Each structure stands twice: as structure tokens, then as C-alpha cells.
Amino acid sequence: MAHPASHSDAAHDDGHHGHYVAPVSLLLKVFAALVFFTVLTVATGRADWIPSALHVPIALTIALIKVVLVAMFFMGLKHDNRVNTVILSLTTIFVIVFLGFTLFDVTQRGDLGNVDQMTAADRAYMMHEDSVRYAQTAAVTAALADSTAAADSAAAPSAASPDSTAAP
Amino acid sequence: MxxxxxxxxxxxxxxxxxxxxxxxxxxxxxxxxxxxxxxxxxxxxxxxxHLQHHFVSSEQQFDAAKMGMWLFLATEILLFSGMFVAYAVFRTLYPATYEACATALNTMQGAFNTLVLLGSSLTVALAINAIQRDDQKGLQRYLLLTLLGAAIFLVVKYFEYTHKFHSGIFPGLAFHPYGEEFGHLATVPYARQFFSLYYVSTGIHAIHIIAGMVVLSWVYLKARKGTFSSSYYTHVELGGLYWHLVDVIWIFLFPLLYLIH
Known part of the structure; x- marks a missing residue:
């Protein structure tokens, strides 16, 4: 019988959660660290002696450190119910999957020059056009055949004596 | 009664x-x-x-609300991840565009705004700390300071945007840079796409700043009525979490947009 037990819990609930209260000095230290890392990211971002290929990895690493600091201390994940850390971690994993797989595709796609450029839709449309053109050609051919036959039958009497048309 | x-x-x-x-x-x-x-x-x-009857205890009620907020923050992170992926793909394809266009963004203004947001994250954390110690005045003071930080951020953003608008740097088809400072961007291939990405990502972030200001103003008004105490401050905690997330997004946006070498 969980119900009465739970209500007696509530009966003793004075509302005080026993939450971890982050000391002000800790919050100020975290803020100082965040300011330090902001200055650091500007300095490394502007430094010429750092190879340009390293600029993005360095900036992202510093950003990640800053976010971990904000999440752990400002957002209180360090002393919080662990389920919230699980939610944030899973979200981060899915963002990495999203980013990683998209970049794999974009960078490893290779040369698509030798691949058929025509899509299935293009092909279907082309076949449709072909069939229309075929039908038109067939209709014109049939009409021509009809008119030739009509002309032949009209000219039939004179055609019987080709000599009369050839000679004046 | x-x-x-x-x-x-x-x-x-x-x-x-x-x-x-x-x-x-x-x-x-x-x-x-x-x-x-x-x-x-x-x-x-x-x-x-404050304890609703479908919860066993204040603790459980608080944790349930907080977990709901974290799930919402997860969807927010995924919303912004779409923009970050677009950024990454586009930068992989046209790195020269990024190097040429990033010169148009003022690193110092971006860095200043980063510090302002970090400071307002600190003040919102101090607001929660204050109410955990039943310090009503401190709660109200730190909430106002947080709102001040948000307003400063938006003012700087306003000057950044209008400075670009005056030289024809608009998002999308309206992009026609001219003048001494930004005129050269007209010849940079795909510069329009870079600035569209810039405006969309910083613009949606700015909308989140405004939403955060609305939420924190509401929390402030409730705080003035004396709604909160060390045993009940769910609104302050959740508003603070939202505000930290806006800060976290900017922590990534700042180096990626303003610090391209």
C-alpha cells in the first residue's frame, strides 16, 4: 500500500528539499574561469603562429570546457538528479551523430562525375516524352499514309497512263 | 477560505x-x-x-518539473544543431568564403556580448542562490541584473545588425554589399549564403534572448509578490536553466562565427 505511506511522507514534508546550495564563492570562481576561457579563445583565434587547421578544434575544445563548466555549476548538474545529466549526454551524442554522419557524407562522397546524373524522375519524364513523341510520329505517319493513299486514288485514272503526263 | x-x-x-x-x-x-x-x-x-496532490513530496514535484525543463532544453539543443550542421557542411565546401566573410564581423563586439551573457548567467545563478537562502531582495536584485545583461546583449546586437544593413548586408536575396568597408564582399562567391547563415543563427538566438527576458520578467514579478522561498523556487530554477542554455548556445556561436582565422 504505497498510498498511505506516500501521504505520510507528504505530511512530514516541510517543503525543504535539502537541495545543494552552490556557495557564492564557487559561482564567482566558475565565472572567472569562463572569462579566462573567453579571453583565451579570442587570443588563440587571432594567433598567427597556430596552424589554421587547428583553429576550429581549439575553439571547439575551449567552448566545450566552458559549456561543461556552465552545465556542472551554473545549471547544477554536478549535484543534481543524474537523470538530467543523462538527458544532456544523450542529446550531445545525437548532435554528434547528426554532425558526424552528415560530414562523412559531404567529405567522403568522392567524385560523382562518372555516376549517371539522371535521376529516376528524369528518366521517367524522358520515357514519357519519348512515348509522346512516338505517338505523335505514329499519328503523323498514319496521316501522311492516309493522304498519300487518297492522292493516289484521286490520281489513279491518270496514273494508269503515265505517258500522258510525261508527254505534252 | x-x-x-x-x-x-x-x-x-x-x-x-x-x-x-x-x-x-x-x-x-x-x-x-x-x-x-x-x-x-x-x-x-x-x-x-505549493505541493500538488499528484506528487508525493516537494522534492519529487521539483525534480519532475526540472526534468521536464531538461527535456525541453534537449529539443532546443537539437533545434540549434541543425544550424551548426549547416554551418559545418557549408564551411567544409567553401572554406575561403568563411575566411573572407568573417572579417565583416566585429570580434570585439562578439567577445563583449559573450562576457555580458556569461555575467548574466552568473547573476541568474546568484538569484537562485539568494532564494535558496530566503533572500528575497537578493533574488529580485539579481533577476533585474540578469535582465539588464539581456538588454545590453540585444543593444549590441542591434548596432551590429544595423551597421551591416547600412552597407547592404541583408539576409537572402536582399544581399547587395556596397561601400568602402563591405563592398568587396560583393565579389566573394557564396558570401550571401554565409550571411544568411549568420543572420538565421544569431537571429534565432536573439529570439531566445527575448523569450528569456519575457520568462525572467514574469519570474521577477512573481518574486516581487513574494511567491518564492527556499522551499519553493521552481520558476526561478527553470527560468535560470533556460537562460543558461541561451548562454551555452552563444558560447558555441561566438567562436564559430566571429573567430574564423
Whole structure:
């Protein structure tokens, strides 16, 4: 019988959660660290002696450190119910999957020059056009055949004596 | 004291639900345990007025609200991840465009705004710290300081945007840079796409700043009425979490947009 037990819990609930209260000095230290890392990211971002290929990895690493600091201390994940850390971690994993797989595709796609450029839709449309053109050609051919036959039958009497048309 | 509310619990305490769980109907399951003297009268016991009856304890109610907020923050992170992926793909394809266009963004303004947001994250954390110590004045003061930080951020953003607008750097098809400072961008291939990405990502972030200001103003008004205490400050905590997330997004946006070497 969980119900009465739970209500007696509530009966003793004075509302005080026993939450971890982050000391002000800790919050100020975290803020100082965040300011330090902001200055650091500007300095490394502007430094010429750092190879340009390293600029993005360095900036992202510093950003990640800053976010971990904000999440752990400002957002209180360090002393919080662990389920919230699980939610944030899973979200981060899915963002990495999203980013990683998209970049794999974009960078490893290779040369698509030798691949058929025509899509299935293009092909279907082309076949449709072909069939229309075929039908038109067939209709014109049939009409021509009809008119030739009509002309032949009209000219039939004179055609019987080709000599009369050839000679004046 | 309204009828049907033996301990004077008001219906509007049932935030965010408007259902009145304090009516006898909600305590109907008590009939199942009628042998227990404790539940004969569901309201005979003492419990804090903020505690809704479908929660076992204040602790559980607070944790449930907080977990809901974290799930919402997860969807927010995924929303922004779409923009970050677009950024990454586009930068992989046209790195020269990024190097040429990033010169148009003022690193110092971006860095200043980063510090402003970090500072307002600190003040919102201090606001929570204040109410955890039942310091009502401190809570209100730090909430106002946080709102001030948000306003400073938006003012700097306003000057950044209008400075670009004056030289024809608009998002999308309206992009026609001219003048001494930004005119050269007209010849940079795909510069229009870079600035569209810049405006969309910083613009949606700015909308989040405005939303955060609305939320924190509401929390401030409630704080002035004395709604919160060390035993009940859910709104402050959740508003603070939202504000930290806006800060976290900017922590990534700043180096990626303003610090391209």
C-alpha cells in the first residue's frame, strides 16, 4: 500500500528539499574561469603562429570546457538528479551523430562525375516524352499514309497512263 | 477560505495545470485505504501549499518539473544543431568564403556580448542562490541584473545588425554589399549564403534572448509578490536553466562565427 505511506511522507514534508546550495564563492570562481576561457579563445583565434587547421578544434575544445563548466555549476548538474545529466549526454551524442554522419557524407562522397546524373524522375519524364513523341510520329505517319493513299486514288485514272503526263 | 479547500489551498497554486486537484474528487482514492486513520480526511495532514496532490513530496514535484525543463532544453539543443550542421557542411565546401566573410564581423563586439551573457548567467545563478537562502531582495536584485545583461546583449546586437544593413548586408536575396568597408564582399562567391547563415543563427538566438527576458520578467514579478522561498523556487530554477542554455548556445556561436582565422 504505497498510498498511505506516500501521504505520510507528504505530511512530514516541510517543503525543504535539502537541495545543494552552490556557495557564492564557487559561482564567482566558475565565472572567472569562463572569462579566462573567453579571453583565451579570442587570443588563440587571432594567433598567427597556430596552424589554421587547428583553429576550429581549439575553439571547439575551449567552448566545450566552458559549456561543461556552465552545465556542472551554473545549471547544477554536478549535484543534481543524474537523470538530467543523462538527458544532456544523450542529446550531445545525437548532435554528434547528426554532425558526424552528415560530414562523412559531404567529405567522403568522392567524385560523382562518372555516376549517371539522371535521376529516376528524369528518366521517367524522358520515357514519357519519348512515348509522346512516338505517338505523335505514329499519328503523323498514319496521316501522311492516309493522304498519300487518297492522292493516289484521286490520281489513279491518270496514273494508269503515265505517258500522258510525261508527254505534252 | 474557499469551500472544499480545508487548508486554504488556492486553485491557482496548481501551476502549470489549471485543474483543481484539491477538490475531494481528486482525493477519491482515499476510500481504498479507509482503514488508515491518516487518510480519512485527506487534508488533515500538513503539507506546503505549493505541493500538488499528484506528487508525493516537494522534492519529487521539483525534480519532475526540472526534468521536464531538461527535456525541453534537449529539443532546443537539437533545434540549434541543425544550424551548426549547416554551418559545418557549408564551411567544409567553401572554406575561403568563411575566411573572407568573417572579417565583416566585429570580434570585439562578439567577445563583449559573450562576457555580458556569461555575467548574466552568473547573476541568474546568484538569484537562485539568494532564494535558496530566503533572500528575497537578493533574488529580485539579481533577476533585474540578469535582465539588464539581456538588454545590453540585444543593444549590441542591434548596432551590429544595423551597421551591416547600412552597407547592404541583408539576409537572402536582399544581399547587395556596397561601400568602402563591405563592398568587396560583393565579389566573394557564396558570401550571401554565409550571411544568411549568420543572420538565421544569431537571429534565432536573439529570439531566445527575448523569450528569456519575457520568462525572467514574469519570474521577477512573481518574486516581487513574494511567491518564492527556499522551499519553493521552481520558476526561478527553470527560468535560470533556460537562460543558461541561451548562454551555452552563444558560447558555441561566438567562436564559430566571429573567430574564423
Amino acid at each position: 474557499p469551500p472544499g479547500h480545508p487548508n486554504g489551498v488556492r486553485a491557482d497554486r496548481n501551476w502549470p495545470l489549471r485543474f483543481d486537484f484539491t477538490t475531494p474528487m481528486a482525493s477519491a482514492p482515499a476510500t481504498l485505504t479507509v482503514d488508515s486513520p491518516e487518510v480519512h480526511d485527506a487534508h488533515a495532514h500538513d503539507h506546503p501549499p
